Amino acid sequence: MTAERAVLSGPAWAAVRDEAEARYPNEACGVLLGRGGEPVEVLEARPVANAESGRARDRYLLDPRGQLEAERDARRRGLDVLGYFHSHPDHPADASPTDLERSWEGVLYLIVSVRGGRCREARCWLRPAGDAAFRGVDLALPAA
Numbered sequence: 001m002t003a004e005r006a007v008l009s010g011p012a013w014a015a016v017r018d019e020a021e022a023r024y025p026n027e028a029c030g031v032l033l034g035r036g037g038e039p040v041e042v043l044e045a046r047p048v049a050n051a052e053s054g055r056a057r058d059r060y061l062l063d064p065r066g067q068l069e070a071e072r073d074a075r076r077r078g079l080d081v082l083g084y085f086h087s088h089p090d091h092p093a094d095a096s097p098t099d100l101e102r103s104w105e106g107v108l109y110l111i112v113s114v115r116g117g118r119c120r121e122a123r124c125w126l127r128p129a130g131d132a133a134f135r136g137v138d139l140a141l142p143a144a
Helices: 010-023 064-076 097-101
Strands: 005-008 029-035 040-048 080-089 108-115 118-126 135-140
Touching (some): 010 040, 010 108, 040 064, 040 080
Antiparallel strands (some): 108 118
């Protein structure tokens, strides 16, 4: 995927925000489902348990069973797995070196900053094919 812009539906944004705030001060995570293209349309965000037991405050690991269920459901319904979301408790929504190290090419990564239990910022990232760095993707959130 080489998206320049990602648009989140109201339900997708609500799911990300609610999960990130509910899991604070730990990182929340999940799968982004929708339609590829330009712009990418994120229609759903499916929360998945954070299986990172030792460092859940600053790391995430998608529970493999939950990730597989979300991906199978997407295929059944004709949706694309566009990427993943996770939260950064009490840190900016910037991609960290760990995020980059664990990323896949051509996949969206939505990161939300949660401070004091409330979502404060959201940014979207993509590592283009053949590239060793993230680039920002223009993110359109629903009007408040």
